[in-house]
Amino acid sequence: xxxxxxxxxxxxxxxxxxxxxxxxxxxxxxxxxxxxxxxxxxxxxxxxxxxxxxxxxxxxxxxxxxxxxxxxxxxxxxxxxxxxxxxxxxxxxxxxxxxxxxxxxxxxxxxxxxxxxxxxxxxxxxxxxxxxxxxxxxxxxxxxxxxxxxxxxxxxxxxxxxxxxxxxxxxxxxxxxxxxxxxxxxxxxxxxxxxxxxxxxxxxxxxxxxxxxxxxxxxxxxxxxxxxxxxxxxxxxxxxxxxxxxxxxxxxxxxxxxxxxxxxxxxxxxxxxxxxxxxxxxxxxxxxxxxxxxxxxxxxxxxxxxxxxxxxxxxxxxxxxxxxxxxxxxxxxxxxxxxxxxxxxxxxxxxxxxxxxxxxxx
Numbered sequence: 001x002x003x004x005x006x007x008x009x010x011x012x013x014x015x016x017x018x019x020x021x022x023x024x025x026x027x028x029x030x031x032x033x034x035x036x037x038x039x040x041x042x043x044x045x046x047x048x049x050x051x052x053x054x055x056x057x058x059x060x061x062x063x064x065x066x067x068x069x070x071x072x073x074x075x076x077x078x079x080x081x082x083x084x085x086x087x088x089x090x091x092x093x094x095x096x097x098x099x100x101x102x103x104x105x106x107x108x109x110x111x112x113x114x115x116x117x118x119x120x121x122x123x124x125x126x127x128x129x130x131x132x133x134x135x136x137x138x139x140x141x142x143x144x145x146x147x148x149x150x151x152x153x154x155x156x157x158x159x160x161x162x163x164x165x166x167x168x169x170x171x172x173x174x175x176x177x178x179x180x181x182x183x184x185x186x187x188x189x190x191x192x193x194x195x196x197x198x199x200x201x202x203x204x205x206x207x208x209x210x211x212x213x214x215x216x217x218x219x220x221x222x223x224x225x226x227x228x229x230x231x232x233x234x235x236x237x238x239x240x241x242x243x244x245x246x247x248x249x250x251x252x253x254x255x256x257x258x259x260x261x262x263x264x265x266x267x268x269x270x271x272x273x274x275x276x277x278x279x280x281x282x283x284x285x286x287x288x289x290x291x292x293x294x295x296x297x298x299x300x301x302x303x304x305x306x307x308x309x310x311x312x313x314x315x316x317x318x319x320x321x322x323x324x325x326x327x328x329x330x331x332x333x334x335x336x337x338x339x340x341x342x343x344x345x346x347x348x349x350x351x352x353x354x355x356x357x358x359x360x361x362x
Contacts, residue, residue: 002199002200002201003197003198003199003200004197004198004200004311004312005195005196005197005198005208005311006195006196006198006307006308006309006310006311006312007193007194007195007196007307007310008193008194008196008302008303008304008305008306008307008308008309008310009191009192009193009194009303009306010191010192010299010300010301010302010303010306011189011190011191011192011299012189012190012191012192012295012298012299012302013187013188013189013190014088014187014188014189014190014291014292014294014295014298015088015184015185015186015187015188015291016087016088016089016092016093016184016185016186016187016188016282016285016290016291017087017088017089017092017093017166017184017185017291018083018087018089018166022083023083023087023089023093023165023166024081024082024083024093024163024164024165025041025042025043025080025081025082025083025089025093025094025096025097025163025164026041026042026080026081026082026097026161026162026163026164027039027040027041027054027080027094027097027098027100027101027161027162027163028040028080028101028159028160028161028162029058029098029101029102029104029105029159029160029161029162030105030157030158030159031105031108031109031143031147031150031158031159032147033147033148033150033151033152034144034147035064035068035129035142035143035144035145035146035147035148036068036069036070037058037059037062037064037068037069037070037105038070038072039054039055039058039069039070039071039072039098039101040072040073040078040079040080041054041071041072041073041079041080041082041094041097041098042073042076042079042080042081042082042094043073043082043085043090043094044073044082044084044085045073045085046085048085048090048224048228048293049221049224049227049228050085050090050091050094051071051073052221052224053090053091053095053220053221053224054071054094054095054098055069055070055071056220056221057095057098057099057102057220057286057287058098058099058101058102060287061099061102061103061106062102062105062106062109062126063106063125063126063127063128063129063143064126064128064129064143065128065129068129080097080161080163082094082097087291087294088188088291088292088293088294088295089291090291090293091220091285091286091289091290091291092185092186092282092284092285092286092289092290092291093164093166093185094164095220095285095286095289096162096164096284096285096286097162097163097164098162098286099162099286099287100160100161100162100163100164101160101161101162102160102162103160103162104159104160104161104162105158105159105160106126106160107121107160108150108156108158108159108160109126109131109143109146109147109158110124110126110131112146112149112150112154112156112158113131113141113146115149115154116141116145116146116149116153117131117133117139117141119133126143129142129143129144130142130143131143131146166185167185185282185284185285186217186282186283186284186285186290186291187290188214188215188216188217188290188291188292188295189214189215189280190212190213190214190215190292190295190296190298190299191212191213191299192210192211192212192213192233192236192299192300192302192303193210193211193212193303194207194209194210194211194300194303194304194306194307195207195208195209195210195271195307196208196304196307196308196311197311198308198311198312198326200312200330202323202327203322203323203324203325203326203327203330204323204326205241205304205308205321205323205326207237207240207241207269207271207300207304208271208272209271209272209273209274210233210237210271210272210273210274210300210303211273211274211276212229212233212273212274212275212276212299213276213277213278214229214275214276214277214278214292214295214296215278215279215280215290216277216278216279216289216290216292217279217280217281217282217285217288217289217290218279218281218282218285218287218288218289218290219277219279219289220286220287220289222277225277225292226275226277228292228293228296229275229277229292229296230273230275231296232293232294232295232296232297232298233273233296233297233300234265234270235296235297236296236297236298236299236300236301237265237269237271237300237304238264238265238320239297239300239301239319239320240300240301240304240305240319240320240321241304241320241321241322242263242264242265242269242320243262243263243264243320244263244319244320244322245262247322301319301320301321304321305317305321308321308326312326312330313333314326314329314330314332314333315329316329
């Protein structure tokens with residue numbers, strides 16, 4: 001009896017947003033008389049950093065400091081429509097909406113500044129809260145001064161609106177397989193490598209290390225992206241080896257009926273992490289960003305299963321990979337192969353009959 005180490009890898013791809021229409025987000029922005037910027041969006045921040053990301057997009061697009069921007073989604077009555085914070089859509093879909101609104105606002109600022117400076121708005125740019133003449137940066141006017149002029153000289157409320165609705169993709173042609181529009185707005189890609197230690201006496205699987213590489217399009221906020229990936233990895237660890245509401249599904253035998261009996265990863269279960277962020281900008285995302293929310297916990301279970309196979313030579317095709325499943329697989333592998341007996345677990349083409357009840361080996 002011994003502990004064995006193994007290595008496994010998985011690769012995944014994941015779409016951004018619901019796509020195929022029906023997935024709108026809207027935003028509107030106003031510039032206050034002091035030059036500060038209010039962003040109104042319906043996006044709920046559930047810990048994914050939506051407020052921060054959208055505020056960064058607005059600040060970058062207008063050309064003002066980040067701390068000039070206030071994000072308001074305090075109630076559904078005054079906020080624009082947003083389909084929701086799901087489907088890895090907040091940065092991509094809602095981000096595009098605030099980007100369009102910010103560009104609209106920027107144009108209004110430049111128009112008022114052009115009147116004040118007696119120059120074409122096309123010859124102006126906004127950098128760090130100041131409107132500059134292109135090619136002559138000493139000729140400038142603060143955005144706050146433009147806002148004052150808009151309010152008390154020109155009688156203008158500088159606002160902008162934006163809405164994002166992904167292009168509609170029609171039903172697939174059954175003859176050709178073609179669609180009239182893109183089936184997905186953007187595709188994200190990732191790979192996960194896992195190192196595990198498997199105890200062949202107890203069946204215990206311990207994940208020692210996770211190395212993950214994610215194509216995120218553009219990392220608008222690298223710290224938030226890394227946090228998203230590592231948080232997802234912990235969830236993937238739970239899916240892979242720990243969490244199970246119905247251990248004998250569809251039977252309810254031994255089901256836990258309280259959170260105290262639900263086995264989730266804790267600090268002592270945390271493996272070593274290494275996160276690699278790859279930037280391959282999307283053609284349609286705000287500043288090239290793609291969605292990475294849900295895919296962050298998709299790759300770990302497959303990589304862990306492959307690593308278990310590398311360690312002890314059995315394939316487990318049911319999650320979570322519990323000690324019981326590992327021991328059953330090892331026992332089945334050790335038994336003589338004969339008609340009517342459970343087969344499985346000793347080569348890549350075998351089927352996990354403990355999980356499926358199927359007895360088949362090519």
